[in-house]
Amino acid sequence: MSTRYSTQLQSSAILSITVSSSSSLDSTPREENSHNAAVSESSPSSLLMRLAMRVSRARWFIFLRRVFHYQNGSRSDLGTNPFNSITWMISELIALLVQITVITFTLALSKNERPIWPVRFWITGYNVGCLLNLMLLYGRYRQLDISQGNGFGDIEQEQRGREDHTRCSHLMNRCRTSLELFFAIWFVIGNVWVFDSRFGSFHYAPNLHVLCITLLAWNALCYSFPFLLFLLLCCVVPLISSFLGYNMNMGSSEKGASEAQISNLPSWKYKVIGDTSDSANDPECCICLAKYKDKEEVRKLLCSHSFHLKCVDQWLRIISCCPLCKQDLPN
Structure with a gap:
């Protein structure tokens, strides 16, 4: 009687072990499938996280943060001017050369056009402003090259060099302010002449009209750069950081x-x-x-x-x- 009871217990135990093992084997693929599904569902967020990390470590994003800090930080902690970096000066040089080349070519191509407003005079004045800005850019580069030089020899020469450097920097700032004022006034005059609805100036001078609109759009983009930078770093970046749980302002360095x-x-x-x-x-x-x-x-x-x-x-x-x-x- 006891032997039969023990045999039944052994057979039931074997059966339970078989059922549990088969259920575990059946559940393993299900768990793997659910895990793969979870990974596939979380892949877009991980992709966005990696993209945000790459953007926060990009040089252009770091440069934009430096520009924003320089424009909006306290005067005691401004640091070096990011617009005096070699990369930015090269970008300015390329932009100025492209504008001067396009303006000169368009003026030579549209000799027979007769605009109602003196648009040709406006374009010529803008081209002269670009040439002056090119000379100012060269002066900034020379000033930066001199300021990065090592010692002058003795203390008197070093002090004299600092005084000359300060005097040149004040002169460069005045010239730059005057040139920016000229471009601001010229921008308003160009908008009045080009977008005057009383005359159809496009039919009389299509090339000059298109060139004026292009130059005005470029200047409008340059003038709106601080506002666009504020929207990017104070509105867009915080929203993305809170959505992803990753602080993009602190992610400039990988280690x-x-x-x-x-x-x-x-x-x-x-x-x-x-x-x-x-x-x-x-x-x-x-x-x-x-x-x-x-x-x-x-x-x-x-x-x-x-x-x-x-x-x-x-x-x-x-x-x-x-x-x-x-x-x-x-x-």
Whole structure:
């Protein structure tokens, strides 16, 4: 009786093990299929995440962030002017040469056209402005080349060179402001002459009319660049970051800086000059928000922003970019 009962128990156990194993084998493909389906469903979000990471680490996006910080940051932490970089100057040079070439070719091609408004005079004045802007660009390049030069020899020559550099920078800024004012006034005059609905100027001078509209559209895009940049970095980027859960403003660097990159940055010991009783205007480290004390080690990044050496070294080991303007360190 007991033997028969034990045999039944063994057979039922074997049957239960067989059923459970078969059910597990059947459930394994189902789990794999569900996992593959989940992966396939989450692939668009992962694709968007990778795309956002690539965009946040792109050079043009880092440059736009530097421009926005330079235009809207506090005067004490502006850093270097991003528009004085070699890449931007080359882009300006190409744009100016293309405009001068197209304007000269169109003026030579449309000698027989007789526009109602003096559109030819407007185009010629715009071309002269481009030539002046080209000369100003060369002056900016020469000024940048001189400012990046090493020491002048002795202290007197170095001080004289700094004074000449300051005088030239003031003169360049005045010339640039005057030229921007000229282009703004010329832009308004061109809109009045071209888009006057009382005359059909397109039938009398089609080539000049199309060229004027093209130049006006290019200037309108340039004037709206700060507003478009504000929409991109203050509206579009935060929405994408909150949707993906990835901060694009902090994703400029894939990893921290190496010890060799950090050690190549200049550093010195801070020295307090003059009366230290009034410390309201003393510089401070934006990482720890503490003012610099005498003989504290300070490190300066390539963007001209300075921090405590210990603070910024710890920051750069995590993210290899400036805490203020997000400019990456060179490799």
